[in-house]
Amino acid sequence: MHIDQTEKKWIYITLVMTVVMMGVLTFYAVGSNIHPPSGFEPIDSTRLHLSEEFGEDNLGLKKNEDGSLTLTMVAARYGFYPSTVEVPVQTPIKIRIASADVLHGVHVPFTNFATMVVPGYISEVNTTFQKTGDFTLLCNEYCGLGHDHMWSRLKIVPKSSL
Amino acid sequence: MGYEMTNNDNVNGLSLANFWVGLIAITLGAVLGVYQVIERVGLFEWLDSPTLYFASVSTHGVLMGFVVTTFMIMGFGYYAATTSLKMPLPGKGLAWFGFYVSLTGTLLAAVPLLLGEASVMYTFYPPLVAHPAFYIGATLLVVGSWFWCFEMIWAMAIWKKAHPGEAVPLVHFGNTANAIMWIFTTLGVASEMLFQLIPWSLGLIETVDVGLARTLFSGTLHAIVYFWLFPAYIAMYTMVPKAIGSKLFSDEMGRIAFIMLLVISVPIGMHHLYLDPFQEAGWKFVHMFGTFLVALPTFLTGFTIIATLELAGRLHGGKGLFGWITALPWKEPLMTAVGCSMMMLTFGGFGGLVNAAYSLDTMVHNTQWITGHFHLIFAGTTIIMYFAIVYHMFPRLLGRTLYSNSLALKQLWLWFVGMLVLTLPWHYLGIIGQPRRISSAPYDSPLVEQWVPYDLGMVAGGIILLISVLMLVFNLYKTHSSEAANLVMEYAESIHPAPRVPALLNGFGFWSVVVIIYLITSYGYPIAQFFIYETFGATTWGV
Structure with missing residues (x-):
C-alpha cells in the first residue's frame, strides 16, 4: 500500500485539527457546563x-x-x-x-x-x-x-x- | 478487454430514463424555488398564500432531496457499473422494476403534495398528518432504490468472482459503498414509515410518539447527505482526472475515503437533535464526536483532488505556486464543475463545522443559516458535479457530441454564482435571527427591517439558478439529436496503479459488521428508552 509523504503529513494535520476542534468543544461542555437543551421528561x-x-x-x-x-x-x-x-x-x-x-x-x-x-x-x-x-x-x-x-x-x- | 457489449447488454436506456426523471424533477423544483423566494420576500401582495407556499416548500424538498438525487444516483451507478466492470448488468429486468417502483412512488406522492394534502415538509414532521398516499409514495421511492443497491452489490460480487484477487475498479467500489451505506441509512426512515406514519395516517393506530419518530428519522437525516455526495466524490476521483489529462493522485486513498464514509456517516444523526428534548446530553455529545470524524474523509478527498488538479495544471505547463490553476483545462465541464464544487465545499464546510459544534449550533438552529448551509453543500457542491456527470455521460450514452460545450460552461458558472448569491445572504440572515420555513415575516419588531436587503439577494439567486437549470435541460435535450460521435467512457488511472489491494480495501463484509456494531452502540439505547419508559403519543393534527 502506497501513501505519499506529503499526503502523510496532511493526514496528521487533519487529525490534529479534528482533535483540537473536539477538544475545544469538550472544554466548554465540561469546563463551562455548556450543553444544548436535553433530557428525557415525558408529559401527556x-x-x-x-x-x-x-x-x-x-x-x-x-x-x-x-x-x-x-x-x-x-x-x-x-x-x-x-x-x-x-x-x-x-x-x-x-x-x-x-x-x-x-x-x-x-x-x-x-x-x-x-x-x-x-x-x-x-x-x-x-x-x-x-x-x-x-x-x-x-x-x-x-x-x-x-x-x-x-x-x-x-x-x-x-x-x-x- | 475481450468482452464486446451487445445492444441488449447495455444499460443506456435504463440510465437515460433515470437521468431524465431526475432532470425533470430538478426543473420543477427550480420553478417552485423561484416562486418561494418571491413569495417569502412579499414583493407582490396577491401572491401571498401560506397554503400555496408550504405546499410548494414541501414539494420542492421532496423533489430535490429525494427524487432528483435518487434517480440521478441510480442512473449514474448503472452506467458506471457496466462501463467500469466491462460486463453486462446482472438482472437488468430487476433494475427496470426498481425504476418503475420508484417512479410510481414519486407520482403517488406528487398528487397529495400538489393538492396541499401533504404540506408537512420532506422531513414529515408528525404529529402533522398528511394523506396516506404521500407516505406510501415516499416509501415506494425508497424501496425502488433498494433494487439499485442490490444491483450494485450483485455486480461487484460477480466481478470479483471472475477476477479473483484483483482490485475492484474504484468507480464501482464507490458506488457499492454508497449502496451499502444507503441500506443502513434508510433503516431509520423505513421504520418510521412502516411502524409509525403509514399505520397512523391510515387510522390503524391513534397516536404517534414524536420523540421516537424524530430519533429514527435522525438516523437517516445525516447519512442521506452522504448518499447524495457520494457520486460527486466518485466523479472527482474517477472521472475528473481522465477528463483533464491527469492521473489520480491516490487510488487507495479513494478507497479509504469511501470506506470511512460508509462506516462513520450513519450513526451520527443525533446532531440533528441537538436542540430536542427526549435525548440526554451525553448521547448528543457522543454523536458530536462522530460528526467531527466525518470531516476526515472530506479532508482526504480535498487533498487528493487538489493534488490531482495540480498535477494536471503542471502537465499543461503551469508554473509557480498558483500558475497551475490558470493552466488547467477550464473549458472542460468536469474541470469547471470540480473547481466550483471545491470552492463551495470550502465555504460550506466551515458552516458545517459550526452546525456540528455541540455548543454553537444553538445560535443557528432552525434559522436561515441552515437553509444557506445545505443549499451550498448539497445544491452547490454536490449538484454541480451531477451536472458535470450528465454532460460527460449523455454524449456517451447517446453516441452523440454534446450539443454545446460553451453553453454547458456558462451554465455551470451561472449555477456557481447563483448559489453564492442565494446562500451567502442566507447565512447572514440566520445570524441576525431569521427563522427558516416562514412564508412571511409578520413580527412586529425592528428586527425584520434588517432582513429586507438580504432577502432581495435570494430573489436574484433563485432566478439565476432557474435560468441555469433551463440551459442545462435545453443542452441535454438537444444532445439527443446532435452530431453522431463514438465516444468511450473511460476512468482515471492512478499515479501508482494498484492492481491488487489489501482485502479490507476490496470488500465490504467486515465494514458492514463494523457499521452494525457502531449503529447499535450509538442508537441502541436512545431508541430503546422509548420502550423502557412510559411515553405519551401525540394525536393527529392537520396543517
Missing part, C-alpha cells in the same frame, strides 16, 4: 392544561423556594403563553416549555435561548440573559399554515425593576 400533551406544572395558573415567571427563578411556558398553535414575559437581566433562569399540540421550536434572536418544543416531552433551558431590551420570541419550526404568526415578546428588564 393532550392533558397539558390539567397538569399542575403547565396549568394556566402556573405559567410565567416564578420564584422558587430556594430563590432561583423558573419561567414556565406553553407553546400551542399559534402562540407562546404567556404572550408577554418579563425577566430580569443577568440572573440565571430555568425555562421549561411544553407543547399542547404539534412540533414547535423557539429562539430569541440575539440571545442564546433556543430549543425545540416537542409534543410529549418537556424542554428545559438554563440560561442567563445578558442585555436589557425588548426581544422577540419566535417559532422557528414549521407547525402549520399559521406558523409565521406564532411569536411573542420577551422583555429583559433591570434586576431592580422586578
